[in-house]
Amino acid sequence: FGIEAKFTGALSDDYAISSATINPPHIILGTADKSIDSIEKIYTEEIDLSQIHNDMTIIASLDLPEDVYNPDDIDKVEVLITIDKMEKKDITATSFSSFQGLLLMMTMKITKPQK
Numbered sequence: 001f002g003i004e005a006k007f008t009g010a011l012s013d014d015y016a017i018s019s020a021t022i023n024p025p026h027i028i029l030g031t032a033d034k035s036i037d038s039i040e041k042i043y044t045e046e047i048d049l050s051q052i053h054n055d056m057t058i059i060a061s062l063d064l065p066e067d068v069y070n071p072d073d074i075d076k077v078e079v080l081i082t083i084d085k086m087e088k089k090d091i092t093a094t095s096f097s098s099f100q101g102l103l104l105m106m107t108m109k110i111t112k113p114q115k
Helices: 034-038 096-107
Strands: 003-008 015-023 042-048 056-063 076-085
Touching: 003 015, 003 056, 003 076, 042 076
Parallel strands: 003 042
Antiparallel strands: 015 076, 042 056, 056 076
């Protein structure tokens, strides 16, 4: 089963997650009944992004469904979170006619020629 990190909170406005790598990325699960058929992926415990200010590795517990067993006894994973600082730029339109032309091009409809 694939593992996915469950995030809560938010990074500072100037930052974004560029990647979240989980190790191991998959685990093996078993169950005595067919309830395993309803499981699509396994999630980590919630990771609070408001506490992350640079690249870091977090050891997160797995939120395993009831009545499943994990033959490899994996109950925690490493989540390597890489963040990037976002650049902000102000853009100023210097020509209104160019802007109007762009809008016109964006709103044109293409129709089939009549015979």
